[in-house]
Amino acid sequence: MSRTSRLARVALAGLLGLGATGTAQALSQDITAEFVPDPANPTKNEFRNTTPVTGVCAWHMPNRCQQMGIFTIRTNDFAANANAPIEALHEDPRQGAMWKVPSEWRDVQVTHARTGETETVQVRIAGIGHRWDVRPNTSAWARPGYSWQGQWSTAPSPCQSTGFLTGNNTLALFFWLVPEGAGVCSRFPGTTITRFWYSTFEFAYALRTPNPLGMSSGEYVGNITYTMGPHQDFDFGDVVIPSDNQLTLNFSLDVLHTLQVEVPPGGNRIELVPQGGWQAWLNQGRKPARLFRDQTFNISASSRFKMQLECERVMGNTCALRNADGHQVPLDISVSLPYGLNRPDGSAVNRQPLLLSGAGTQLFQPGHYVNRRPGTLHFEVGREHTDNMLSQGGSTYSGMATVIWDSDL
Structure with missing residues (x-):
């Protein structure tokens, strides 16, 4: 990512x-x-x-x-x-x-x-x-x-x-x-x-x-x-x-608005793992329910903004991960924003899907100036697609997703 x-x-x-x-x-x-x-x-x-x-x-x-x-x-x-x-x-x-x-x-x-x-x-x-x-x-x-x-x-x-x-x-x-x-x-x-x-x-x-x-x-x-x-x-x-x-x-x-996003060092490299790590699968053969990773970021915002998604590989309305054999699975990406950054109706932003269409992320509105408050990007491969990945044997899936915070509405 x-x-x-x-x-x-x-x-x-x-x-x-x-x-x-x-x-x-x-x-x-x-x-x-x-x-x-x-x-x-x-x-x-x-x-x-x-x-x-x-x-x-x-x-x-x-x-x-x-x-x-x-x-x-x-x-x-x-x-x-x-x-x-x-x-x-x-x-x-x-x-x-x-x-x-x-x-x-x-x-x-x-x-x-x-x-x-x-x-x-x-x-x-x-x-x-x-x-x-x-x-x-x-x-x-x-x-x-x-x-x-x-x-x-x-x-x-x-x-x-x-x-x-x-x-x-x-x-x-x-x-x-x-x-x-x-x-x-x-x-x-x-x-x-x-x-x-x-x-x-x-x-x-x-x-x-x-x-x-x-x-x-x-x-x-x-x-x-x-x-x-x-x-x-x-x-x-x-x-x-x-x-x-x-x-x-x-x-x-x-x-003179401010919109600034800070990702901690190394935060642009996302490794998806099961809950509790891989040991249950390796030692006991228990299939993981999902693969996921939550990545925090700090945001400063006084302006309206939208969020957009761009993908190296596209699968449906989101990005894809692919292994060396060309097998692909969709990567679900969502965002949670800190208190003070809301939807147009004033409700909180909690695990809002990020889609290539932009649906649902066209407008976020600050209720007040938010200064370096933490938000979260959620990355996940669901159970069905996790099972498909495991059936491919020991292979590595990769892909690139670009998340954009944009004040130019």
Whole structure:
């Protein structure tokens, strides 16, 4: 018996990344993620966001962002300007500084670049912030009972405060969290503002990624486009108008799977013997019920895979052993896999026949990353064919079988 093992690396690159390159009408941001199995934590089957984090999650509250499962991107490739004065103590939120963002979960289809397989990523916007400049000065945002700093460091409902605010008498940077499904968040000044504009754009996003163990190796790509402007996905009101009317998030999901099989030294040479050895036959003439050998192997797998059989000599749906006179008998080969590697219905794999047709071994699915766990290949010649071999007298039967573990489904 010879053994073939294949190491299949599935690079899951599915993330959101803002490497914003703005145009007159659109912003574009790349988001990247990858899955690499972790031997130290085999049950953690999740993508890791590899998009560079900037803004408040990088510099102000990294631990809080990690606990919330959000990431921030800050870009200077954005501008929005007030097209009219912002009146003091106005009552219509749309006439001043307001935000309504796509905080609900949205589906993004990502497609495998080679196979065309599709999966779904979900994304939502979980926070918003800017650098804003104001004339005559920042104190215009003060109103009875509130300093201008209090207006911006404490978020208006339904937004939530982060405590982040910095600025001087003409500008400030702020950032607020946005709960799922939140509506409008707004602020109005105590003094009429003659000029007001944003020169940065910062948002937090949260991701839900598919189960990488059910995905093929390679890259999955997709995108989602949000509209920007009055009554659009990113709505800044009727006075503050962004120069871009779209934001596109480009996703790249890389899956880096492992499939590795290790057979111990000498394990590729299989000697079939009766239960207890040949002594009962040689000394007492007791015919053996069967000839068999179990060969263990260690397997590491995070990907779906199939098993295939190739034969030097074919007999029916399996391999054959033959002696020097040309007499042949079939060799039955089956496999048992360790806990965590299952059939498509989730059941365990115990003595599953390996056939030339591939029936029954077209798909095995990991329930979690299996790292160097033992499995067994079972080789056997049954009673009827053992009797036929013994009737040939003292002869040696041999043959070659190749077992293949293949992640390329």
